[in-house]
Amino acid sequence: QLHLVESGGGLVQAGGSLRLSCIASRRTFTTYSMGWFRQVPGKEREFVATIYWAAGSTIYADFVKGRFTISRDNAKNTVYLQMNSLKPEDTAVYYCAARYSPYGSSRKNDYDYWGQGTQVTVSS
DSSP: OEEEEEEOOOOEEEEEEEEEEESSSGGGGSSEEEEEEEOOSSSSOOOOOOOOSSSTTTEEOGGGTTTTTEEEEEEGGGEEEEHHHHHHOEEEEEEEEEESSSSSOSSSSGEEEEOOOOEEEEOO
């Protein structure tokens, strides 16, 4: 089983930036496509971004395009989410996810493994 641990969340003012990290437990991390999702109380977990195992292609949710960037460092078994121009509505628990596929996905049911989440709070 692949274990994922997120970090980098915290409290930031609107317009500020945070960089989330997700480290995987296995060297075979390279063979997994990765995703970031977020969830607020009373709502479904929603897609934020994904990065493919094959070619490093990326897909973003419309509400974060131009503000967030997903990337990965395979040598460190780590995927990142750089979040700029943060808004109060970005406040959520952010989850890292992995799927054993060369293709990323925006669908949460496509993912095999999940981290514990990290809280991001954006104040106004």
